[in-house]
Amino acid sequence: MSSPPQIIGITGGISCGKSTIGRMIASLGAEYIDADEMCHRQLVNQGSINKITERFGNAVLDNYGKIDRSRLAEIVFQDKTCLDDLCGILHPVVIEQIKSKIADIGKKGRRKAIVIDAALLEESELSSICDFIIFINTSKAHRLERSIISRHWKDDELDKRERFQMSLEDKKKNADYIIDNNFTIDNTFRQVKEFWQLYIEKI
Numbered sequence: 001m002s003s004p005p006q007i008i009g010i011t012g013g014i015s016c017g018k019s020t021i022g023r024m025i026a027s028l029g030a031e032y033i034d035a036d037e038m039c040h041r042q043l044v045n046q047g048s049i050n051k052i053t054e055r056f057g058n059a060v061l062d063n064y065g066k067i068d069r070s071r072l073a074e075i076v077f078q079d080k081t082c083l084d085d086l087c088g089i090l091h092p093v094v095i096e097q098i099k100s101k102i103a104d105i106g107k108k109g110r111r112k113a114i115v116i117d118a119a120l121l122e123e124s125e126l127s128s129i130c131d132f133i134i135f136i137n138t139s140k141a142h143r144l145e146r147s148i149i150s151r152h153w154k155d156d157e158l159d160k161r162e163r164f165q166m167s168l169e170d171k172k173k174n175a176d177y178i179i180d181n182n183f184t185i186d187n188t189f190r191q192v193k194e195f196w197q198l199y200i201e202k203i
Helices: 018-027 035-042 046-056 069-076 080-108 125-129 140-151 157-162 168-174 185-200
Strands: 006-012 031-034 113-117 132-137 177-180
Touching: 006 018, 006 125, 006 168, 006 185, 018 031, 018 113, 018 132, 018 185, 031 035, 031 080, 035 080, 035 113, 046 069, 046 080, 069 080, 080 113, 080 125, 132 168, 140 157, 177 185
Parallel strands: 006 113, 006 132, 031 113, 132 177
Antiparallel strands: none
16 A cells, blocks of 8 residues: 655745746646635635625725725735634635645545645644645845736735744744745756655655
8 A cells, every 4th residue: 555645745935936947846746726816716706806895895896896805805804803704704715625625636646745835834734634834935136026026916915924924934944845946947956856866755
């Protein structure tokens, strides 16, 4: 009987390159679970929309009755209680979906590892189901540049949002492995392969 897949969680600062590294690990043979995409899908689920508008009012809706993500973000990243309430609506559903997906992948027995890409890995209970946590070490300058280019954020948005997350130092301390993502993509991929060979391939 094959061993159950190893669960790898990816953590780091905002715009540190979690998705890129998650996909690199997937390219070596892991199943990739994008928790943030699952959260975004919940924002178009009518049940979640009802709970969100019940809590935050219709001001978070656009003209078509859908959640306006930028309006919602504006509210929840001003106030920790609001963010906690939103997480309380979205996280239980997404965590159940992830656990169910992991069980399904485990039953099929075709994967040595599953990688979870989640912005709030530690803040939700997801870190507790991981066998390995990888911290992506990326400089503030690189992360700022990426958030401006890919997310079209203003300069202060990154700091504003990171205030609501666990500190980078604590995330780093809790990690089992650190990947330095400050250089070339090839350099990063070499480190990802080293991790894979060290911890996953031998299983």
